[in-house]
Amino acid sequence: MNASPFATSARTATNRRVESVGKTVLAGVTALLILPLTAILGLLVIRGAPALSMEFLLEAPAAGMTAGGVFPAIVGTLWLVGVSLAVSAPVGIMAGIYLNEYARANWLTRMVNLAIVNLAGVPSIVHALFGVGVFVLFLGLGTSILSASLTLAIMTLPVIIASTKEALAAVPMAFREACWTLGATRWQTIRHVVLPNSISGILTGVILQVSRAAGETAPIMFTGAAFYLPFLPQSVQDQCMALSMHLFTVSTQVPNVPEAIPYATALVLLSVVLLVNLTAITFRSYLRRNRKW
């Protein structure tokens, strides 16, 4: 029996009810998510704002961490994020390209892919121990920006590889076939068609890892981040302070720190991450404008 499409039937009423209930539930869950996020941000701003000033941003900590600013920590975090991404982004992207575009689908590739997925789930403290063992001690790099950055790079690599692969896999196979048929080699196809159409997805993966590299404390604690340093790092062989580490220090390790300082430090950390991300996102949307399908 075909009901009239213009009259309300029991069926259409049910459909409409299910539709509105579903929509409400989904919107509610989204609101629940946004609530704690804004609460955290609001708390940080309210509690941290009084301590924020140009001096806080541009001076070193003073009086046993209870006064002064976080300038060396900002510099140190930028060093760590910069060096670790300089390693993990190219290596991760190249590995992702190999795995998606060249590797044959055999048991070895499957094992490698499985390992990557599992590595992405390894707790950061495990990466820290690995970093101490390999970079600090075995390779003799000592506690330095280099050791800490390499540890962060190892930690961020799996996600960068996985997201690169996903971005590449989203480029339709038909594009590749059309290119091969036209006599383009595999690399020409990747360089001129696959990469230009997946670069924004690849960068998304990298951007997410910026926040992770900037925020993690455990991997850098034993490998290169210092509690307090009276000078700024001059090279990757120096140790450095870092915002995440500093936040940990002022909130748990030092007595009599004014309440506003940890909050302000956290606020600065968030802002630094946001700034780095914004740069990357701007770059990405510039690239995305060239996307052609």
Add this chain to the structure above:
Amino acid sequence: MVSASPMIEVIDLSVSYAGKPALEQVTLEVRRNEILAVIGPANSGKTTMLNCINRMIETIPSASTSGTVKVDGHDVAEYLDPSLLRRRIGMVFPLPVGLPMTVYENVAFAPRMAGEKDRSVLDETVERCLKQSALWDEVKDRLDDLGTRLSGGQQQRLTIARALSLNPEILCLDEFSIAVDPVTTMKIEEVLKELNENMTIVVVTNLVLQAKRLAHRTALLLNGKLVEVGDNEVIFSRQTADARTFQYVQGLFG
């Protein structure tokens, strides 16, 4: 002119996908400067045979191949780099795949990849190919538009223009008229007849009448086996060597 040594020789070619046979011991030749039509129902191995000619079959991991395909007297397996083989053979697929770039870049892509950098040469190539594929008048003011924004029929002619961009000796078309209206189909058929003067053309088609209109000779594939190949006068007559050819052509099959 149809000269003695064949342009394409398919010798005892068998292909299977993950053990399932798709082509079985097909032997067939395509003469120089002829149009050969390949007809047959779905899954009869027509596309697989085309894929063997330019070695695209290698990009399908589950495919295993035996037998020989010669192009211009040379076994295609002898090409160390399949790109060099593919540059001699233009290919057109059933559904047009406009590359995600401008109309101009779509046509200039293959010459660029083959190393052509001279802008004036590329300009000429683009104009020549778009004229050859009867698309020039419609897109000459839109060369910087995305290829993917053209209509379906225009995109199909764009892929033909692209396939012509390296002056191939062979042009293979796989059911090119599937996504194209009848008017455009006729346009393309006219184009193919013109190109045929100095190009060997293989047309895989589901349309028996298209084979009759367009080709000099026609081959019928059935379940991966070659039933018959011959001059159109024979294939489309009552004197076919195999009764199944007559039945298929007349639409009496099955």
